[in-house]
Amino acid sequence: MEERILVVAPLGRDAQIVERVLARQAIECVICESIAALMARLGEGAACVLIVDEALDTNALESLDAWLSLQPPWSDLPFILLMGNGKKGIPTADGRRLQALGNVMLIERPVSSEALISAALSAQRARRRQYQARAMIAERAAANERLLAAARQKDDFLAMLAHELRNPLAPIRNAAELIRQTDNDLPQKIQWAAEMIARQSQHLSELLEDLMDVSRITTGKVTLKRGTVELGPILVAVADAARSALDSRCHTLSLHLPDAPVFLDADPTRMAQVFGNLLDNAAKYTPDGGQIAIRASVDAGHVLVSVEDNGSGIADDELPKIFELFSQSYRALDRAQGGLGIGLSVVRSLVSMHEGSVEAHSRGLGFGTTIRVRLPVLLSPGTSDSPARVEATQRFSLEVLVVDDNVDAADSLAALLEMKGHQTRTANDGPSALDQCKLQQPEVVLLDIGLPGMDGYEVARRLKAIPAMSAVKLVAITGYGQPEDLTRAKDAGFDHHLVKPVNPDGLMQLFKDFRYS
Structure with missing residues (x-):
């Protein structure tokens, strides 16, 4: 059906000549006595349409124009127009209108067999390529749909996995907090066990959040809640939150902040996540008793925050890849340290969403690592009109x-x-x-x-x-x-x-x- 040629010729002799000439190349012809008859056959598919000028009229061309306007993007149906009637080489007004519709080739009568065959074969080849393009488009659409379905399944699986893992995590963390607050005179081993449970459950909770953030970021579902925030308190809070993990490894943490406050247009929760991830990495990959530092400095409208450690370091050939999703560098192969290879990927994405950049530096294995985050600062931060609330010191009950x-x-x-x-x-x-x-x-x-x-x-x-x-x-x-x-x-x-x-x-x-x- 896609190789045939639809011939519109009201005069029997023209139709017979075209059909006889094209039969030499085994080209199938379907004779239509009018444009109206052609319209009834177009939906069945064709390589091209051959029309003699006598079949053209204004009403017919309006119908044909309407049909052509509905062609899909891949389709450009070829037309061959046989012209003559004593007007050598000059199409009629309706012929010129047909030419304006798109892919039209003119052949002058009396018809040359070679010219007619050549035009028909050329039209077939062009139409064949169009049908191949259609097949490729359909294949790509099907592949995209499969990818989207797989992505949806992945997101559904991650959401369900996170839910199922969070449920048992909640009572574990609550119980650890209860033990921690119950009695300071508990045996040392019990206190140690409670702190360990709390620390590890927090670590597992953070891994789950990183895993979910990968899904949210790749699907564009992360929405930043940006506002004017001061960087210093965020870094102090991050350091305080990591204190227990740092103390358990006997690490020393130093925090170096600029003398003047630094303000950002940022989501404070996501900023804490960025620097918390970096500090967590530094603690994990630094041997016990290590030195870790957070340094912030302002230069040319940007703040540069570096998280430095004297830990295991990163090989030169691994540095360009550590921000890639599921990247497993040499040091990450130490599975005792945990990690899914997604934390730094999340960091890069969140920093990028804040119009910033992040880069890693290391002199090699065993020589520590420095991660530098560069973010734009607000030169004239807005101030809040609402007075700071003074918290009541008395205990209250709900x-x-x-x-x-x-x-x-x-x-x-x-x-x-x-x-x-x-x-x-x-x-x-x-x-x-x-x-x-x-x-x-x-x-x-x-x-x-x-x-x-x-x-x-x-x-x-x-x-x-x-x-x-x-x-x-x-x-x-x-x-x-x-x-x-x-x-x-x-x-x-x-x-x-x-x-x-x-x-x-x-x-x-x-x-x-x-x-x-």
């Missing part, structure tokens, strides 16, 4: 309902909150949570999303429908942390969305915000 089908997670979080002076109750499914809220209205509900039967979204919607619960603060506590999960939580009525395992200090700060709001 009535909190913890809802989680993981009994260990619910009980351990409730126990941790009780140690902070809050009054808590627990429920392990949606109906029980609703019943408890009707009997005694809590001020805060920490609600798991993945509940059996009635999920957390439905529980939230029903809670918000209870008049006495209109002022309750709903906090989603879940293993699902994709941007669409935050949107669903907000739509269901949640005030906040926290990802398991919940940072106790962050939760306490959120409770303070509730208290003063």
